[in-house]
Amino acid sequence: MKGAALLAKAFARAAGEGRAALIPYLVAGDPNLEVTGRALLTLAHRGADLLELGIPHSDPLADGPVIQAASTRALAGGVTVDGIFSLLREVTPRLGVPVVLLVYANTVFRRGVERFVREAAAAGAAGLIIPDLPPEEGREYIAAARRAGVATVFLAAPTSTPERLRLVASCSEGFLYCVSVTGVTGERREVPPEALELLRRAREYTRLPLSVGFGLSRPEQVQVVARQADGVIVGSAVVRVLHEAVQAGKEGAAEEAVGSLIEELRAATRK
Amino acid sequence: MSLKLKSLREERGATGASDEVPGGGPAAGGAAEGPAAGRPGRPSAGETAAEETEEKKLSPRGHFGPFGGQFVPETLMPALAELEEAYEEAKRDPAFQEELAALLRSYVGRPTPLYRARRLEERAGGAALFLKREDLNHTGAHKINNALGQALLARRMGKKRVIAETGAGQHGVAVATVAAAFGLECVIYMGEEDMRRQALNVFRMRLLGAEVRPVRSGTATLKEATSEAIRDWVTNVRTTHYIIGSVVGPHPYPTLVADLQSVIGREAREQMLEAWGRLPRAVVACVGGGSNALGIFQAFLGDEGVELVGVEAAGEGIATGRHAASLGAGTPGILHGSLSYVLQDEDGQIRPAHSISAGLDYPGVGPQHAYLKETGRARYVAVTDQEALAAFQALTEAEGIIPALESAHALSYALRLAGELSEQEAVLVNLSGRGDKDVQVVAAALGVRL
Numbered sequence: 001m002k003g004a005a006l007l008a009k010a011f012a013r014a015a016g017e018g019r020a021a022l023i024p025y026l027v028a029g030d031p032n033l034e035v036t037g038r039a040l041l042t043l044a045h046r047g048a049d050l051l052e053l054g055i056p057h058s059d060p061l062a063d064g065p066v067i068q069a070a071s072t073r074a075l076a077g078g079v080t081v082d083g084i085f086s087l088l089r090e091v092t093p094r095l096g097v098p099v100v101l102l103v104y105a106n107t108v109f110r111r112g113v114e115r116f117v118r119e120a121a122a123a124g125a126a127g128l129i130i131p132d133l134p135p136e137e138g139r140e141y142i143a144a145a146r147r148a149g150v151a152t153v154f155l156a157a158p159t160s161t162p163e164r165l166r167l168v169a170s171c172s173e174g175f176l177y178c179v180s181v182t183g184v185t186g187e188r189r190e191v192p193p194e195a196l197e198l199l200r201r202a203r204e205y206t207r208l209p210l211s212v213g214f215g216l217s218r219p220e221q222v223q224v225v226a227r228q229a230d231g232v233i234v235g236s237a238v239v240r241v242l243h244e245a246v247q248a249g250k251e252g253a254a255e256e257a258v259g260s261l262i263e264e265l266r267a268a269t270r271k
Numbered sequence: 272m273s274l275k276l277k278s279l280r281e282e283r284g285a286t287g288a289s290d291e292v293p294g295g296g297p298a299a300g301g302a303a304e305g306p307a308a309g310r311p312g313r314p315s316a317g318e319t320a321a322e323e324t325e326e327k328k329l330s331p332r333g334h335f336g337p338f339g340g341q342f343v344p345e346t347l348m349p350a351l352a353e354l355e356e357a358y359e360e361a362k363r364d365p366a367f368q369e370e371l372a373a374l375l376r377s378y379v380g381r382p383t384p385l386y387r388a389r390r391l392e393e394r395a396g397g398a399a400l401f402l403k404r405e406d407l408n409h410t411g412a413h414k415i416n417n418a419l420g421q422a423l424l425a426r427r428m429g430k431k432r433v434i435a436e437t438g439a440g441q442h443g444v445a446v447a448t449v450a451a452a453f454g455l456e457c458v459i460y461m462g463e464e465d466m467r468r469q470a471l472n473v474f475r476m477r478l479l480g481a482e483v484r485p486v487r488s489g490t491a492t493l494k495e496a497t498s499e500a501i502r503d504w505v506t507n508v509r510t511t512h513y514i515i516g517s518v519v520g521p522h523p524y525p526t527l528v529a530d531l532q533s534v535i536g537r538e539a540r541e542q543m544l545e546a547w548g549r550l551p552r553a554v555v556a557c558v559g560g561g562s563n564a565l566g567i568f569q570a571f572l573g574d575e576g577v578e579l580v581g582v583e584a585a586g587e588g589i590a591t592g593r594h595a596a597s598l599g600a601g602t603p604g605i606l607h608g609s610l611s612y613v614l615q616d617e618d619g620q621i622r623p624a625h626s627i628s629a630g631l632d633y634p635g636v637g638p639q640h641a642y643l644k645e646t647g648r649a650r651y652v653a654v655t656d657q658e659a660l661a662a663f664q665a666l667t668e669a670e671g672i673i674p675a676l677e678s679a680h681a682l683s684y685a686l687r688l689a690g691e692l693s694e695q696e697a698v699l700v701n702l703s704g705r706g707d708k709d710v711q712v713v714a715a716a717l718g719v720r721l
Contacts (some may be wrong), residue, residue, distance in 0.1 A: 015474070058489070058620040059606065062344045062505070068488060083613050105342050106605040109665045110619030132342045136331045157346035159508060164348060182346050183506040 007174030029079025047266030063187025093125030126150030333522020385655035412704030440472025442516030517560025518637030521608030532566025584626035675704030
């Protein structure tokens with residue numbers, strides 16, 4: 001099945017159960033790929049509807065301190081794109097939910113756009129999110145992704161004009177990533193009012209599922225967003241909880257920590 | 272959903288960077304679009320009428336051949352459009368141009384003089400050596416030309432807060448200075464390592480009322496400071512203007528900054544004709560991000576007989592891997608919003624740069640330089656820390672001018688080049704800044720305890 005169809009199915013299943021899809025995010029290789037693999041399986045089996053896996057970058061412009069630090073740790077641990085693709089090949093058949101890769105533009109460009117997209121598809125990625133690639137710079141990428149059957153997920157921001165909302169929506173497949181705040185990733189206290197406003201505006205331009213990310217970490221926030229969104233992305237909180245459990249160092253602690261977090265968040269996705 | 276794409280070449284002529292560089296010859300941006308090879312976004316054929324409107328918006332903006340562009344989070348795209356629009360309006364507005372010109376005279380101290388360094392010529396033994404004295408600008412470097420222009424733009428756009436990154440601190444000081452003069456709130460991001468190397472400039476910025484925020488991630492130098500400034504901008508984009516300090520970043524910055532620095536070359540070209548009676552054989556400038564180099568190069572782009580030479584930092588030597596020569600030893604890649612040459616590994620992770628000069632310690636370079644390299648209109652060489660130090664001492668001893676370590680890189684190569692040329696020829700060097708800020712670093716490098 002093509003990536004876009006896999007994503008559509010995952011959203012439809014959650015909607016059929018009266019929920020918003022829950023999409024946790026991890027940085028691949030923090031602290032190593034073995035832990036990442038086990039955490040992905042735990043997340044998938046204990047409540048995630050889709051998984052977002054970040055390929056760490058040396059200069060993650062869209063990320064706040066938690067994901068920056070995780071990326072630095074992963075790169076210090078020696079993680080490579082090849083390593084991440086082999087992990088994906090190994091775990092995707094056992095996950096039962098689709099994986100979307102988040103990758104910065106230079107990693108794609110450096111490998112060659114066509115080759116990167118093809119290898120990502122072969123490894124089992126259903127979609128790609130490139131946070132520093134607006135559609136204007138994405139012609140070759142979009143064409144390559146269509147050929148490879150990988151969904152292109154673009155981002156909409158609270159600052160997006162109506163013209164830009166139409167553009168990012170028309171270039172997206174699978175879902176549209178609605179950035180909840182003008183800012184970088186990281187946990188915040190409240191759901192920003194502009195997040196809900198963006199959902200209302202984006203809805204006018206697309207029938208794709210709308211997923212909200214950036215700043216969402218707590219069940220109360222997930223609950224508020226889930227009422228209006230089709231998907232909820234939780235990043236920094238998952239990355240932090242995993243890191244703290246790994247630091248604590250007990251066998252199985254990492255899986256248990258992300259497992260209970262995802263169950264708690266899943267309960268909050270009910271409409 | 273299928274997306275059909277039409278030929279990139281057909282559409283690109285209509286967009287791209289400004290080709291109206293004031294005073295410049297044929298600019299390297301805009302209409303000079305090269306092949307699409309090597310950039311993300313190659314087209315496939317065919318389209319339907321219904322999709323045409325959306326397709327038009329897929330035209331990338333601000334490319335120099337394959338380089339440049341806008342590789343930023345969606346949040347910033349509207350702000351870049353707003354900035355481009357404000358700048359295009361300002362360029363056409365005589366009142367804006369008059370105010371800028373008046374402040375360049377009365378506040379910055381322009382025009383800066385052209386100085387013939389006769390005692391240095393004797394050491395080099397060959398061509399005449401002319402120095403464009405950007406070190407005599409207010410705040411001690413060329414950076415103020417850009418900071419002043421962008422502060423005027425910020426005011427025009429109604430933004431009351433400005434932010435900037437800084438390496439050596441010269442750009443930070445320039446921004447803090449104009450922020451004080453215009454009553455703008457000012458935050459400067461600076462790598463912790465650079466704050467240590469340039470403690471004097473940190474204090475100057477604080478005296479000027481700016482908040483200096485240390486950046487501790489990665490190598491804690493200019494690269495991280497720039498990333499952090501971009502993150503601040505993403506967060507505060509509605510109230511804040513980001514005064515980027517070099518010809519880097521997403522469109523329209525490389526063009527905007529090059530335009531604001533082009534006053535250097537306009538003055539220098541005229542001054543050369545007056546002082547020497549003809550154009551120089553070569554124009555030499557140091558290149559970190561590359562704003563002083565583009566500032567002086569642009570006026571000479573159309574003068575075929577004038578060789579344009581950019582001097583990068585070879586640090587401890589290109590072979591050691593500890594250098595900042597993005598053009599000389601890097602590969603095409605995306606950093607801080609544009610496609611250019613960068614220092615990177617096979618996965619596209621940016622490698623740390625190294626230079627004794629904090630202002631050149633950057634693993635990227637402006638996209639127009641990448642284009643000038645590819646087209647062969649400019650050539651790029653590299654000078655080591657030690658060579659730059661020797662040139663620093665040579666100018667200080669022979670002429671009583673203490674240059675910035677950045678500018679000492681350009682001087683070092685200019686001295687070598689002058690030695691190979693005849694007395695009938697001249698080399699013009701952009702002396703982009705003064706070296707007071709570097710005295711401690713130089714003392715340490717020479718083993719002197721202050």
